[in-house]
Amino acid sequence: MGEKLSYKIRKVFEDHIPTLLNEKTLLSESGSVNNESKKQLEKSIEVIALKLRYTNMRELNKMDSVLSNELLDIVKEKYSSNGNITVEMQRKEEEIELQVDILKKAIELKKDYQKKYAHPVERNIIEHGLFESSLPTNSTMARLRTPEGIIERHKNGFRRLYYRNDNGNYLSVFDSRALIGMMKIWKDKGENKVFEFDFKELLNAIEVELDGANYRMIANSLDNLARTQIIMEEYLDPRTQKRTKTKIHHPIPNAEIDRINNRAKVEFNSILQDSLKAGNYINISMSLFNDLANDTSKNLYMFIINYIQTKRDVEGERVLDIEPLIEQLGIHASTKTKKVNLIKDALEELKSYEILKTGEVVKVGRFYKYVRFEESPFLRTPNVIIGGNQLFI
Numbered sequence: 001m002g003e004k005l006s007y008k009i010r011k012v013f014e015d016h017i018p019t020l021l022n023e024k025t026l027l028s029e030s031g032s033v034n035n036e037s038k039k040q041l042e043k044s045i046e047v048i049a050l051k052l053r054y055t056n057m058r059e060l061n062k063m064d065s066v067l068s069n070e071l072l073d074i075v076k077e078k079y080s081s082n083g084n085i086t087v088e089m090q091r092k093e094e095e096i097e098l099q100v101d102i103l104k105k106a107i108e109l110k111k112d113y114q115k116k117y118a119h120p121v122e123r124n125i126i127e128h129g130l131f132e133s134s135l136p137t138n139s140t141m142a143r144l145r146t147p148e149g150i151i152e153r154h155k156n157g158f159r160r161l162y163y164r165n166d167n168g169n170y171l172s173v174f175d176s177r178a179l180i181g182m183m184k185i186w187k188d189k190g191e192n193k194v195f196e197f198d199f200k201e202l203l204n205a206i207e208v209e210l211d212g213a214n215y216r217m218i219a220n221s222l223d224n225l226a227r228t229q230i231i232m233e234e235y236l237d238p239r240t241q242k243r244t245k246t247k248i249h250h251p252i253p254n255a256e257i258d259r260i261n262n263r264a265k266v267e268f269n270s271i272l273q274d275s276l277k278a279g280n281y282i283n284i285s286m287s288l289f290n291d292l293a294n295d296t297s298k299n300l301y302m303f304i305i306n307y308i309q310t311k312r313d314v315e316g317e318r319v320l321d322i323e324p325l326i327e328q329l330g331i332h333a334s335t336k337t338k339k340v341n342l343i344k345d346a347l348e349e350l351k352s353y354e355i356l357k358t359g360e361v362v363k364v365g366r367f368y369k370y371v372r373f374e375e376s377p378f379l380r381t382p383n384v385i386i387g388g389n390q391l392f393i
Contacts, residue, residue, distance in 0.1 A: 006059055008209065009052065013099055016048045020098050021091070045098070049105035054207050057110050057291045064103040071096045113287035114353070115378075119205075120183045120281040122272060125251070126306045128161040128232045131176040132330030133296040133342070140332075141168070157328030160233035162248070167227045170330070173295040176302075178221035179251075180286070181205035182266060183276065193273045194254075199262040207286050219259050222266070226255035235271065238278030246271055282309050288353060297346040299329045301355060308375050320371045322361065340368045347373065354378060 005013070023044060027037045052060065074093045078085055135141065144151055149168040155161040165171070184205045185197050199218050200210060208214050229250050234243045254267040268276070275281075282305055292298045307318070326339050333339045340361055347359035359373035 005063060006055070008055055009059070009063055009103075012048060012051050012102075016051075017095060017098055020044055020048065021095055024094065024098065045101050045105050046109075049102050049109055052102070052106040053109060053113065053287075054209055054290070055106065057107070057114075058293065060103055060107050060110065064100065064107060067096055067100050067103065071100060110287065110291075113207075114285050114291070116287065117283040117285050118184075119180050119284050119286045119289075120187055120276065121180055121284055121302060121306075122183065122275050122281050123306055123310075124232055124235050124275055124280065125179075125272075126282070126302050128159045128230075128234070129155055129157040129299075129303075129328040129330060130161065130163070130171060130230065131173055131299060132170045132332070133173065133294075133299045134330070134332045135170055135172065136332045141170075155327060155330070157324050162231035162233075164229045164248075165224065165227055166229075167224055169224055171224060171228060172221075173298050174217060175221045175224050176298075177206045177208075177286075177289070178202065178218055179225055180284070180289075183281070184286075186268065186276065191277060193270070194265070194267045196263065196265045199264070202264075205286075207290055215262055219257055219262075222252075222255055222257050222264055226250065226252045226257075226266075228252075232271075236275070236280065238275055238280050282306050288355075292353070293349060294342070294345065296329060296331060296342045297349045300343070300346045301350060303328065304350070304355065304373070304375070305379070308379055317358065317372050317374045320373075322368050322370050325371060336368070343371065347371070 020041075024041060027041065071093065074089065074096065078089065078093070081089075136144070141151075144153075145168045146152070149166075151163075151165050151168050151170065153163045153170075155163060163170075181202045182197075182205075185201060186192070186195060188205075189195050189197075199215050202218055203210050203214055227250075229248050230246075231248050232246045235246045236242075237244050249269050249271055251269050251272050252266055253269050254265075256265040258264065282302075284302060284305055289298055289301060292301060307320075311318070322340065322343070325343065329343075331339045331342055333342065344361050347356065347361070350356045351359055354376045357374045357376045359371070361368050362370050362372050364370075
């Protein structure tokens with residue numbers, strides 16, 4: 001069984017199951033198994049389950065199934081042993097029972113986290129499709145770069161964007177997560193244009209594990225974001241409530257990244273700062289965002305949350321043209337069919353997480369023309385996705 005567990009789950013079990021098993025054994029031996037002692041055991045299980053809060057829901061469900069089946073096998077073996085139950089068999093059963101209890105509690109907590117929409121995302125950035133769901137091949141990226149190693153792109157989604165990155169990279173969904181985390185820290189620390197944080201704060205804000213790989217990826221994302229310049233062709237100006245074209249600017253004009261001490265000091269551009277201060281953002285669930293299996297699902301999730309919020313007075317099915325949606329989400333694949341399939345998979349995943357009630361890609365004749373979807377009733381619950389002052393109309 002051990003080799004089937006992820007490292008994180010296995011480590012949590014190794015660190016805490018022996019103590020928990022002893023706690024349960026002492027309660028049983030003392031004959032004090034009452035409501036109070038059961039509550040204490042349940043509390044201990046919850047404390048351990050919280051250590052799995054950043055573990056992917058698919059992994060939790062998979063291991064719950066594996067261990068539940070293993071527990072069932074032990075129970076069957078007990079019944080077929082004609083009462084010849086070994087101490088080892090009994091202890092193994094108790095151990096797996098506790099593991100299953102921890103996983104079920106972790107899954108329960110995860111479902112609660114997924115309903116908490118507390119991470120702000122500035123809406124102009126979503127509407128202009130700053131982040132890519134997938135990347136071109138390495139050879140294609142090499143052709144796209146200038147002799148100086150710079151990448152430029154004119155993106156024609158539902159709102160047009162000019163993009164330039166001095167590192168020669170497109171911004172990925174992990175980069176989007178870093179920016180969302182900074183927006184969360186920005187809000188929590190007083191909404192100042194310039195603010196500081198350590199990488200641990202940022203990783204906690206985006207709800208991922210505190211390991212060396214994530215520390216390095218965060219530093220790289222901060223550098224990528226700081227070396228990005230954009231022009232938003234249809235920026236909603238919070239002062240005038242009109243759409244306008246921005247000047248070319250760095251969303252993060254200054255970033256002091258200390259990779260030795262794992263700290264950063266960043267500045268938001270006035271365009272981003274003013275929009276956020278005016279309440280021009282939606283809230284997403286970072287727990288759900290992280291649990292989505294592919295990057296197309298993550299980008300589509302943010303886009304749909306924003307789209308629904310923009311048109312909250314509309315009920316029933318909504319329709320989006322497929323071509324600008326592919327461009328909007330930054331889907332790169334060798335054929336149109338592969339791009340459409342990525343959107344199909346994303347729609348199915350959003351339905352499985354009850355973000356969407358319905359969702360499909362529709363053909364007209366022989367060609368895929370549009371996406372038709374309806375959000376789940378949960379997303380129409382007051383205050384679920386409302387952000388700021390709801391400037392978008």
